Amino acid sequence: MQYNENVEESRKYLRLALEQIGKLGLPTDPLNYCIWYEYSSGKNKELTKVMDSHIDDPEAFKNGLSQKLYHEFIAGKKEELNDMVRDGLQKVFGEIIGSIQTTTLHYADAGNHLETINESISKSSTDAEMKVVVNQLKHEIKTLESTNSLFKDQLDQSTKEINQMKSKLEEYRRESIIDPLTRIDNRRGFDQNLQDAIDLANAAEMPLCLIMADIDHFKKINDTHGHLVGDNVLRMVAATFKDSVKGRDRVARIGGEEFAVILPNTPFHGAMKLAEDIRASFEKYDLKKKKNGESLGKVTLSLGVTKYKKSETADDFINRADEGLYKSKGNGRNKVTGI
Numbered sequence: 001m002q003y004n005e006n007v008e009e010s011r012k013y014l015r016l017a018l019e020q021i022g023k024l025g026l027p028t029d030p031l032n033y034c035i036w037y038e039y040s041s042g043k044n045k046e047l048t049k050v051m052d053s054h055i056d057d058p059e060a061f062k063n064g065l066s067q068k069l070y071h072e073f074i075a076g077k078k079e080e081l082n083d084m085v086r087d088g089l090q091k092v093f094g095e096i097i098g099s100i101q102t103t104t105l106h107y108a109d110a111g112n113h114l115e116t117i118n119e120s121i122s123k124s125s126t127d128a129e130m131k132v133v134v135n136q137l138k139h140e141i142k143t144l145e146s147t148n149s150l151f152k153d154q155l156d157q158s159t160k161e162i163n164q165m166k167s168k169l170e171e172y173r174r175e176s177i178i179d180p181l182t183r184i185d186n187r188r189g190f191d192q193n194l195q196d197a198i199d200l201a202n203a204a205e206m207p208l209c210l211i212m213a214d215i216d217h218f219k220k221i222n223d224t225h226g227h228l229v230g231d232n233v234l235r236m237v238a239a240t241f242k243d244s245v246k247g248r249d250r251v252a253r254i255g256g257e258e259f260a261v262i263l264p265n266t267p268f269h270g271a272m273k274l275a276e277d278i279r280a281s282f283e284k285y286d287l288k289k290k291k292n293g294e295s296l297g298k299v300t301l302s303l304g305v306t307k308y309k310k311s312e313t314a315d316d317f318i319n320r321a322d323e324g325l326y327k328s329k330g331n332g333r334n335k336v337t338g339i
Contacts, residue, residue, distance in 0.1 A: 016040035024058040035069050045195055047073035179253045181231060182238035190252035190260055194314050197264045201308055208308035209271035211261040212321040216300045216333040218257035225296060233299060244278050268307040268338065275303045275336045283334060300334035
């Protein structure tokens, strides 16, 4: 989940997050802040759904649920990065709180001094006494300016550190939805993007289509030529799909040799044509081993295509596209079936 909101939106989400944390009586720590900020933004739909189911049970969030939600829906499996970011946030929070406390003490001392100086003014009558008062006042002003400058420097440094951690979190979020082998979306990324596309289709009443594809006899490729060759075939299929789409279309590897293409604002006939073009172009490839030029034989794809029906669930949408895919396989493979 990327954060690209403006300052006003950030303040709004911060306020809502802190209100929820206070309402539930939870510690105001970076972990709780993170999940409730994400919840308040409404952008992490999976997280929101789970948190809504526990919103009336504050004790659940005090008994390990917050940490579980953070790792499952925000942090994923990058434990080292999570620890680093959490420790970094705690360090920054500590430094800011320390600076505020120090600054508060300085201002309190300055207030006492200024009060004393004020009393001196009312009692002073000679030029010499007034000169002393003026010098004292100048000294206090310089002290306050110095304190304010130090506090500003600390806030600037803290802002830099927070921005660095924010960048690392955004980088991880991007990586957490990418399949490391093919560099296209993984199942998690697919689920998120499909739900976003469904929400847009329902709101804007625009067409939405889905292609599900599977490499025919992929197990045979692995068994005959080895997994390294199989990995290269997966990369080539991913590249073929990626080169065939544009705009808001999204390609994902959602299983071992299974791929999906989300096609927002695409009519059914357009999705069918794209699927057939991909099938036909891949059928023409003469795939060979890089090492010795040995042919892999014909590698083909079976595909299923369907159009979204207003207000249906993502699972129903996926299942129907899968049904088309299974029919293509059942009818001899290397085919496109629309449902």
